[in-house]
Amino acid sequence: MxxxxxxxxxxxxxxxxxxxxxxxxxxxxxxxxxxxxxxxxxxxxxxxxxxEVTKLTGHEPLTKWLVAMVVVLQFSVAYYLRETNPFTLKFFALAYVIGATSNQAIFLAIHELSHNLLFKKPLANKLFAIFTNFPIGIPYSASFTPYHQLHHKFQGDEYLDTDLPTRFESIVLLNVLGKVFFATFQILFYALRPMFITNIRFTYIHLLNVVAQILLDLAMVKMWGWNSFFYFIMSSFLAGSLHxxxxxxxxxxxxxxxxxxxxxxxxxxxxxxxxxxxxxxxxxxxxxxxxxxxxxxxxxxxxxxxxxxxxxxxxxxxxxxxxxxxxxxxxxxxxxxxxxxxxxxxxxxxxxxxxxxxxxxxxxxxxxxxx
Structure with missing residues (x-):
């Protein structure tokens, strides 16, 4: 093994x-x-x-610059593919190799931000997470933070740890085909499952996350076309699939x-x-x-x-x-x-x-x- x-x-x-x-x-x-x-x-x-390990705690100032580079890279590739058919090998290869790897890094940068590890002030981390969210294509960062806090505070709790699969998932996806389906679409399970298990309060940060993402998406579609937006969506899907x-x-x-x-x-x-x-x-x-x-x-x-x-x-x-x-x-x-x-x-x-x-x-x- x-x-x-x-x-x-x-x-x-x-x-x-x-x-x-x-x-x-x-x-x-x-x-x-x-x-x-x-x-x-x-x-x-x-x-x-x-x-002495207490000296290791605290935010890492370097991270915000690296995250910004990844965000710029994703926008650059999206612009490059603005006239490329999404159903081509070139588009898929770039989305899988560069896009999925970058968006996985973006998902996990938001994870770092959820622990306030990029800036000293929590609000600065939340606002920067909204910027970091842009290449994902859909608003995500504001909801992730409270759910992830629950995962840490109540690890394994059948109601509060939304990282856990539900009994319905475990029964329906028991065989090989079910597990392959889960591994292929796991990003959707992690995105949608929390809403069916535990409710969180909708705050102005959630609203700002939604509004900023929608405005960015609309502006990008208007200037570059739908292919660039689809690159973001495909990158996000592949980042949580068989990658x-x-x-x-x-x-x-x-x-x-x-x-x-x-x-x-x-x-x-x-x-x-x-x-x-x-x-x-x-x-x-x-x-x-x-x-x-x-x-x-x-x-x-x-x-x-x-x-x-x-x-x-x-x-x-x-x-x-x-x-x-x-x-x-x-x-x-x-x-x-x-x-x-x-x-x-x-x-x-x-x-x-x-x-x-x-x-x-x-x-x-x-x-x-x-x-």
Missing amino acids: ANITHRVSQQTYEVETPPADASIETLSEYYWTKEAEPHAARRKEILAKHP PCAGHFISEHYVLNKNNVPRRSISATEKENVSPQLLPAETYSYYGSLNLVTWNVGYHNEHHDFPFIAWTKLPELKRIASEFYDPLPQVDSWCRVLWDFCFDDVNTLWCRVKRPGSERHGSRIRGLDKN
């Missing part, structure tokens, strides 16, 4: 993987647990042993391959508390070369442990606290993750750690985005 490696000896699970033709009850259930998510405890231990950089969506929190410990058959409504001895890791880091174009998002355990450390300093965090991170299971290839997720029977949308939530949490999200 190539995509997950253990740097030190880990516990061995004395269980057998269920066959692909096992009953739906055997194959289809999440890792339900009442254990706390691992990041708060590890952060506390790291700070106790390495208090090497899109592997991070699945690699970050899905329990894949050897870490996927088969569960006993339980009822669909039972919230089983998986034993800590059988509970797999639920966040996975990747340290490969694609981090160079994705703001080190592969350092995902490090990011969840210290979400206020900017991308440029995450490798230093790993170096300082290597005894905490080296033993964790790691992802070696985002491309391999996509392949194994689609074609390995044991890997499904059920392979996530979930925690029983409560709709009472809904009241807690009202103050998440006040600007």
Whole structure:
């Protein structure tokens, strides 16, 4: 198995993987647990042993200039393709190689902005995110921020962590064709799923995001034509489809391959508390070369442990606290993750750690985005 490696000896699970033709009850259930998510405890231990990591926190001024370069690159390619038929190999190749890679970087720049890691003031980060959003083609940045805050604050919560697949998705997309469909259109699942699970307050930042994006799109269509706008849309779609950089969506929190410990058959409504001895890791880091174009998002355990450390300093965090991170299971290839997720029977949308939530949490999200 190539995509997950253990740097030190880990516990061995004395269980057998269920066959692909096992009953739906055997194959289809999440890792339900009442254990706390691992990041708060590890952060506390790291700070106790390495208090110097607090010096790594704070915004990274360099990032805004790099983001601006990516935005300019996308507009330049859109202008270049203004008279090129979208249904040509040239258009698709540029959209896949340059456009998708750039827009994935833009998605993840908005991720950095959601943690206020480009500017000191939160409002400056929100406004710059609206500018960063332009090559995506549709308004996205204002909604992403509060949903992503929920992902960090309530990781694994069945109601508040909208990164988790729904039971409907997990049932309908269980087989190979379903998983290939999910991997191909995963950007749509991540964009639309939150609206069906948790409501957030619509603020003036959302309105500004929508108005600015629509005005930009209309101006671009009027000056350059529809082909340029379609380049933005195709780039965004491909960025979250079967693209090497899109592997991070699945690699970050899905329990894949050897870490996927088969569960006993339980009822669909039972919230089983998986034993800590059988509970797999639920966040996975990747340290490969694609981090160079994705703001080190592969350092995902490090990011969840210290979400206020900017991308440029995450490798230093790993170096300082290597005894905490080296033993964790790691992802070696985002491309391999996509392949194994689609074609390995044991890997499904059920392979996530979930925690029983409560709709009472809904009241807690009202103050998440006040600007």
